[in-house]
Amino acid sequence: xxxxxxxxxxxxxxxQNELKQKLEKFKGMGLNLNMARGKPCKEQLxxxxxxxxxxxxxxxxxxxxxxxxxxxxxxAKKLFAESMNVLEEELIIGGNSSLNLMxxxxxxxxxxxxxxxxxxxxxxxxxxxICPSPGYDRHFGICEDLGIEMIMVPMTxxxxxxxxxxxxxxxxxxxxxxxxxxxxxxxxxxxxxxxxVDRLASMKCAANDFRIMWDNAYNIHHLNNNGDELKxxxxxxxxxxxxxxVYMYSSTSKVTFPGSGIAVMAMSKENADDVRKHMGxxxxxxxxxxxxxxxxxxxxxxxIEAHMMKHAEILEPKFDKVLEVLEREIGGLNIAKxxxxxxxxxxxxDVMEGCAKEVVACCLSHGVTLTPAGxxxxxxxxxxxxxxxxxxxxxxxxxxxxxxxxxxxCIQYVAIHKILA
Amino acid sequence: xxxxxxxxxxxxxxxQNELKQKLEKFKGMGLNLNMARGKPCKEQLxxxxxxxxxxxxxxxxxxxxxxxxxxxxxxAKKLFAESMNVLEEELIIGGNSSLNLMxxxxxxxxxxxxxxxxxxxxxxxxxxxICPSPGYDRHFGICEDLGIEMIMVPMTxxxxxxxxxxxxxxxxxxxxxxxxxxxxxxxxxxxxxxxxVDRLASMKCAANDFRIMWDNAYNIHHLNNNGDELKxxxxxxxxxxxxxxVYMYSSTSKVTFPGSGIAVMAMSKENADDVRKHMGxxxxxxxxxxxxxxxxxxxxxxxIEAHMMKHAEILEPKFDKVLEVLEREIGGLNIAKxxxxxxxxxxxxDVMEGCAKEVVACCLSHGVTLTPAGxxxxxxxxxxxxxxxxxxxxxxxxxxxxxxxxxxxCIQYVAIHKILA
Numbered sequence: 001x002x003x004x005x006x007x008x009x010x011x012x013x014x015x016q017n018e019l020k021q022k023l024e025k026f027k028g029m030g031l032n033l034n035m036a037r038g039k040p041c042k043e044q045l046x047x048x049x050x051x052x053x054x055x056x057x058x059x060x061x062x063x064x065x066x067x068x069x070x071x072x073x074x075x076a077k078k079l080f081a082e083s084m085n086v087l088e089e090e091l092i093i094g095g096n097s098s099l100n101l102m103x104x105x106x107x108x109x110x111x112x113x114x115x116x117x118x119x120x121x122x123x124x125x126x127x128x129x130i131c132p133s134p135g136y137d138r139h140f141g142i143c144e145d146l147g148i149e150m151i152m153v154p155m156t157x158x159x160x161x162x163x164x165x166x167x168x169x170x171x172x173x174x175x176x177x178x179x180x181x182x183x184x185x186x187x188x189x190x191x192x193x194x195x196x197v198d199r200l201a202s203m204k205c206a207a208n209d210f211r212i213m214w215d216n217a218y219n220i221h222h223l224n225n226n227g228d229e230l231k232x233x234x235x236x237x238x239x240x241x242x243x244x245x246v247y248m249y250s251s252t253s254k255v256t257f258p259g260s261g262i263a264v265m266a267m268s269k270e271n272a273d274d275v276r277k278h279m280g281x282x283x284x285x286x287x288x289x290x291x292x293x294x295x296x297x298x299x300x301x302x303x304i305e306a307h308m309m310k311h312a313e314i315l316e317p318k319f320d321k322v323l324e325v326l327e328r329e330i331g332g333l334n335i336a337k338x339x340x341x342x343x344x345x346x347x348x349x350d351v352m353e354g355c356a357k358e359v360v361a362c363c364l365s366h367g368v369t370l371t372p373a374g375x376x377x378x379x380x381x382x383x384x385x386x387x388x389x390x391x392x393x394x395x396x397x398x399x400x401x402x403x404x405x406x407x408x409x410c411i412q413y414v415a416i417h418k419i420l421a
Numbered sequence: 422x423x424x425x426x427x428x429x430x431x432x433x434x435x436x437q438n439e440l441k442q443k444l445e446k447f448k449g450m451g452l453n454l455n456m457a458r459g460k461p462c463k464e465q466l467x468x469x470x471x472x473x474x475x476x477x478x479x480x481x482x483x484x485x486x487x488x489x490x491x492x493x494x495x496x497a498k499k500l501f502a503e504s505m506n507v508l509e510e511e512l513i514i515g516g517n518s519s520l521n522l523m524x525x526x527x528x529x530x531x532x533x534x535x536x537x538x539x540x541x542x543x544x545x546x547x548x549x550x551i552c553p554s555p556g557y558d559r560h561f562g563i564c565e566d567l568g569i570e571m572i573m574v575p576m577t578x579x580x581x582x583x584x585x586x587x588x589x590x591x592x593x594x595x596x597x598x599x600x601x602x603x604x605x606x607x608x609x610x611x612x613x614x615x616x617x618v619d620r621l622a623s624m625k626c627a628a629n630d631f632r633i634m635w636d637n638a639y640n641i642h643h644l645n646n647n648g649d650e651l652k653x654x655x656x657x658x659x660x661x662x663x664x665x666x667v668y669m670y671s672s673t674s675k676v677t678f679p680g681s682g683i684a685v686m687a688m689s690k691e692n693a694d695d696v697r698k699h700m701g702x703x704x705x706x707x708x709x710x711x712x713x714x715x716x717x718x719x720x721x722x723x724x725i726e727a728h729m730m731k732h733a734e735i736l737e738p739k740f741d742k743v744l745e746v747l748e749r750e751i752g753g754l755n756i757a758k759x760x761x762x763x764x765x766x767x768x769x770x771d772v773m774e775g776c777a778k779e780v781v782a783c784c785l786s787h788g789v790t791l792t793p794a795g796x797x798x799x800x801x802x803x804x805x806x807x808x809x810x811x812x813x814x815x816x817x818x819x820x821x822x823x824x825x826x827x828x829x830x831c832i833q834y835v836a837i838h839k840i841l842a
Contacts, residue, residue: 054475
């Protein structure tokens with residue numbers, strides 16, 4: 001494999017010196033740029049300021065200020081049932097954190113089992129979850145906290161490697177689930193193909209209570225008019241008589257405000273009734289004024305869609321900038337590859353094997369904070385040490401350009417070090 | 422014991438007929454009055470309308486609209502630390518449900534154990550909680566859901582029967598906790614004496630990880646200027662080197678809006694760090710816009726106190742009306758006794774032994790819904806069938822008077838039936 005367009009050893013040594021000087025210059029600038037998390041930027045948050053500028057009319061016939069309505073106000077259930085393509089009885093409105101809904105789902109399975117379980121999951125010596133990787137660190141964190149063993153399965157351009165997934169689930173009754181971000185996946189940006197969705201819905205599982213944690217966090221988070229289409233897993237599961245197999249999650253964290261959004265989960269009615277049964281003991285229900293605030297601000301699916309286009313207008317130039325700088329600085333050098341997603345919050349970057357940790361450390365020491373290398377893998381360990389997650393949404397455009405220049409310089413510097421070693 | 426001021430058998434039979442006619446008249450009115458839950462009334466909710474009428478200024482230096490701040494915004498922590506008399510590091514701000522904080526506390530103990538546990542509580546064959554009774558049905562519900570066996574201990578005018586509590590906890594390592602509503606207790610309205618607080622803090626427990634669930638729901642919910650004082654349990658526990666023994670809970674559910682309040686929990690820093698550790702996996706943190714809304718509306722402890730006096734102005738006449746009607750209708754008949762609390766949300770009523778279920782059923786069939794008899798005891802079973810919880814806060818004053826008239830009539834009717842049987 002030819003790196004740096006076939007530069008000779010001497011040329012690489014000279015170029016390494018140039019890069020070193022460039023890095024010194026960055027250091028001198030005292031940068032403090034953060035691309036660690038998929039956070040909306042201020043301009044995106046401003047899009048929803050009508051929720052808190054006094055323009056929402058909170059009047060309503062039923063008194064949502066008082067107790068009642070465990071699983072959500074009717075208006076919110078109607079809206080999210082439409083946007084998630086389910087019946088209202090299949091839906092539960094949560095608080096402001098879909099992570100919390102996911103965590104609590106697995107807690108219930110641990111303590112009580114699911115409606116299809118023969119015993120609570122905590123009564124097994126060990127249970128396991130399939131973790132397509134790279135994936136979302138917070139999913140893996142839930143497994144770590146609950147003591148669920150993680151089995152890594154590679155991600156492909158169509159979703160998880162289904163040959164491997166099928167092989168695993170049909171042989172081991174203690175494999176109880178799989179984490180999925182099916183659309184604009186975190187971090188690889190791909191959307192699961194129809195075939196992958198169908199295979200997830202129909203595969204034979206040794207565990208009757210196998211569950212798919214379907215975190216559809218970026219369902220409507222397109223970056224352009226060329227958005228991906230995702231096949232409906234709940235419908236596919238119903239067709240294969242596996243209707244209890246999937247829990248679907250969504251939220252408005254990246255629609256309105258991450259600090260005060262609405263999280264929702266959807267599933268078969270049998271699953272939903274089971275959740276409601278335990279929720280009735282756990283809580284008085286979620287913040288209803290916040291729900292009313294949301295449905296008054298975004299009353300219809302069309303209103304949400306129009307709102308998401310405004311987000312895309314802010315985000316697309318940022319993603320374009322990252323791609324432009326990467327191409328300009330390291331395009332064709334054969335030392336990194338990256339994707340160009342149609343939506344979501346991340347650009348996925350793979351550097352030379354064994355270099356990701358060093359690149360992230362190099363960036364940090366020059367004022368650019370990235371997601372820690374390895375974070376996108378179970379137990380924080382990227383076996384090939386190649387994957388870096390770029391989160392371009394939060395920094396302003398000019399800071400972003402500078403940050404990616406630092407990143408590109410570090411990628412080259414670390415690569416040469418590796419090649420010359 | 423002399424009932425009905427010594428009426429003869431014949432007089433009682435005649436009076437029973439009168440009562441029957443009175444009940445027929447109530448039935449004809451087609452009443453639909455509900456005193457089942459401790460719900461604030463519309464006038465109380467209106468006291469906090471400034472939170473949603475557009476008058477709150479949400480501007481702030483730090484962007485609370487975005488991700489971050491797992492255990493609360495600094496302004497909210499400062500305010501609640503002051504009102505709960507703890508350090509900010511000993512405090513965690515939750516969502517809108519203190520019940521949810523309690524449930525999750527016990528879930529963590531079940532799955533992981535506490536900082537003082539030798540193993541997770543779910544790994545015991547059986548664990549038990551002490552349930553002073555009558556008490557709060559939702560506390561008992563949490564135990565039922567989690568499979569925790571409930572041991573009933575009588576309530577006295579000073580709190581739980583501490584002789585019995587001490588006897589239990591020192592002999593049985595599987596007794597892991599006790600439920601307490603220490604101020605204006607639900608439903609008996611009493612406040613724990615200093616001696617009870619001291620004994621709870623200092624008692625020897627067979628279980629190192631014994632926990633007091635201190636649900637201080639009515640801490641500032643006085644009905645008059647003659648409010649009760651409660652000794653600080655966390656301080657008492659620290660003095661006896663049992664600082665991890667107590668989890669304290671509070672909320673604004675009955676300060677602002679039950680549908681969108683703020684719940685908080687306070688405890689030793691060691692306990693709080695343990696909660697934060699698992700919360701970091703469970704959630705992105707609670708609704709920060711709601712927290713900001715609250716601290717802008719009620720910025721200081723003084724502001725909260727003044728606000729609570731407005732609640733008292735609405736509630737005191739309702740409590741007075743219940744007491745007035747009960748005294749007028751059944752005072753001195755020796756068939757029921759009730760209390761006169763200085764705060765909280767309930768009047769506790771004890772009818773003749775074996776009559777509570779019948780009285781509640783009688784009320785229901787005449788259009789008045791009360792909390793189900795037995796609900797204030799573990800497993801919904803009042804062993805003497807005497808206790809009825811009156812929740813006077815929600816109905817308007819005129820409806821309340823009518824409802825208590827129905828109740829007083831039913832009490833007499835059922836009592837005569839019992840006496841003549």
